[in-house]
Amino acid sequence: MTSVYEINTWPWLAGLGVGSLADVPGAVWDELIGFDAVWLMGVWERSPAGLGIARSNEALQREFHAALPDLSDRDIVGSPYCVRRYEVDQHLGGRDGLAAARSELARRGLKLILDYVPNHVAPDHPAVTEHPDWFINGSPEDLARDPGSWFAAGDRVIARGRDPYFPPWPDVAQLNAFHPDLRAATLSTLRDVAAQCDGVRCDMAMLVFNDIFAGTWGDRAGPRPAEEFWPAIIAELKDELLFIAEAYWDTEWELQQQGFDLCYDKRLYDRLVHGDADAVRGHLRAGLDYQNKLLRFIENHDEPRAATALPGPRGRAAAVALATLPGSTLWHDGQFEGRRVKLPVFLGRFPDEPVDEGLRDFYDRLVVLRDAGQWRLLDTPDVLAWTWEGSATRHLVVINFSQEPIWTRVRLPWPTAGEQWRLTDLLDGRVFDRDGDDLAAGGLVVGLLAWGFHVLETRR
Template identity: 40%
Template sequence: MMNSPFYPTLYQVNTRVRLRQLSNQLNRFATLDDFPDSELDQWVNLGFNWVYLLGVWETGVLGRNVSRSHPDWRREYEELLSDLQEEDICGSCFAITRYQVSEILGGNEALLRLKKRLHQREIKLMLDFVPNHTAPDSPWVEEHSDFYIFATLNDLQREPLNYVQIPLAGENRVFAHGRDPYFPGWPDTLQLNYNNPAVPQAMLAELLKVAQLCDGVRCDMAMLILPEIFEQTWGMTTELFWPEAIRQVRKQSQDFVFMAEVYWDMEWRLQQQGFDFTYDKKLYDRLLEKQADPVFKHFWADIHYQSKLVRFLENHDESRAAATFASGVHQAAAILTYFCPGLRFFHEGQLQGFTQKISVHLGRGPKQLTDANLASFYHHLLTCLRLPVLRQGTWQLLDCHNAWENNFTYKNFIAFTWQSDEQRLLIAVNYSSYSGQCYLQLPFDDFKNRTCKLKDLMSSTYYERQGDELLSSGLYLDLPAWGYHVFDLR
């Protein structure tokens, strides 16, 4: 197995949508074998260490029927695709019938061939694992109905969004939909019952099978099966699943990576249970507020914790960054997101500045125009992220000081350095809607009696400053609204 950088970059691909595009080009059904070498080479050239293929597992007819008949979802599809066809609605890729690559995509054999091609390019493969629920037509419903949470007709009448009646063994049984405790159930899923000891055993067996097909998993809503969350949702006690499951998988695949989709301040808890990386939705939310102080304080967290956070500006659940962040704000937020420690997560279409989000229930997306300015920006950003100092270096948050008395704009600056034996970087962002000034105290004692050259890697800006001045008063910065520098210090 190839080695990973300490802070890797990951690229998420909507597999079903991408293969639909290739099918149109090839005039036949495309499979995973049809990903062209040129596309894989492009991922290498962009510096990605991981490719996360969304939606490769088998889904079923019942889940697809729900996706096609749900009125709110249907309106969303029609808003996205003016020429929507029934075949475009292929069902949620998180309503999984079994952990086997869909034959439409080429089956497990095609996936393994693609994995080999990725490994030849030093790229690892990540796939989905959904621990909380299955599709309503999973084989387990017939073969192991006791794996699920049952309810009564009264429950169904009282909470019709959380339960469903399914004919089983000659009678209608009421099943619970998968859900979290704060929202109605997902109507195309059935909730697994982790109070039954056979369920974690069965899910571990599935996980071990998945681990033979990829190098890591993104675990959907991973906190839902924590004992305290499961009891809050379902009133049942359970045992811990993740620590033992992760240990067993790593006995089989030592370097296997676990990434958790997680919210509700459960990130550290899941890291302690063995997860390599956990979603950092808090940073995303704080950047949306467009206030520097919450973002700056977010970076106070312990570096060992931050190193395991997944930094993103969009994914299949969030709105497109180009539609959410105004021009200027987008670039400033991206600099803060991707130049801090952690796993850097990029979503297909983000690099082109696409604005329309594609539902996970669809197998086709609209044609979207590339934003040339954003495409150029991300090209430069990804070029920077390939630098060894940003993959293996040491990160340090800096304090900003006022440029003169009663000038409080320094509070809008967020700045940090990266250091290695070969290189030093200084990143500074004025995360506000107005210009600002500050002094930065730099942690480089060897500047004494030297001239310091500052070359901005994201622009043509270049400065020379005397080291003694930088050590005494600091580096003076004057940046416009949402302005930033990514300085290479020499």
């Protein structure tokens, strides 16, 4: 199990009032002890061309002003997913600044995660003119007919990057995942990235699947390769990097088979935000060989803030589920303090928001929980329930994932008769003493308010 803490690097540094990753105070890094890895999102060199597009795009401007009512031009710094070069942006301290940050994290037992974007680069990335064959190429007629999908680069017409379900992104150039030289260049770039971090989070990793890429680009992509994009690349770097996939469209299992260590669990997110206990329970019936490679979250830079998507007690119930399930967890800077504004990734400053001290105290107690032993889902009606059984402790998690109070009986999966049982709630400290014969006969009687929960520990 890996616990990852995501930081939106540019506005985070601005909030700290420092100009380089090398200048982050040690006390700030100390606050991250207890996680396993820190994802410094958005460290690579941002594109002047992309910045110009962002500053002139009316739809983006409306989004920027909604997040920062006092927006100024200097707050717009460009998208971290419009990468001009895989060099650490000088505004963040360059390669030396990142190395200093990595050293500080390593001293605290924390790994460093960085981004990689396989599908596209900035329109002013050097490869656009130096290696135009690495991109999806079009014709002057394509550009004249649909300038929103194409742009001119020297004597070439290059496709704007896209996924198949949305219009093209206006600020990026579409790489050709089928081109063998592009695949070789990807491996070379990732080798250099591997020298600077411990893992990569691969943006929209499924877009370069042969089936998906061929369905998106057809004959423009050229001959379909016999091999998939990821397996050979990951095999070369498996001993150097942890590979995390941003995954959608039920591609998680296939990404795992292609070599990814962890994949986003977007389905669980959707069920926690929009579903009920039955939907969540059904999702958790998957095999542990699959679940152990999922990265669970209720907030990241792409999703609405949890304080708005999962307000109040429902958000706490969802967080308890997240923290006590098999697999790994992704937490987002600002989530614990109850930030409500989803900051567009183009912006370099957070708005001022009050800290929810009660929520922060809840998360401080929650995120230190660690799985212990074997996980088992309990088929208990009306609630979510599971256990962890280790050599020294047993844990029972019960969550009323509904808006109505509930009483239920939970059948424990381990022998209980003939003993006195003391169950301690790790989140609020309450202690429950129960007779083992009663537990064996009728199970543990549990009463919970709407969105209530217990994380109970008993020692052997």
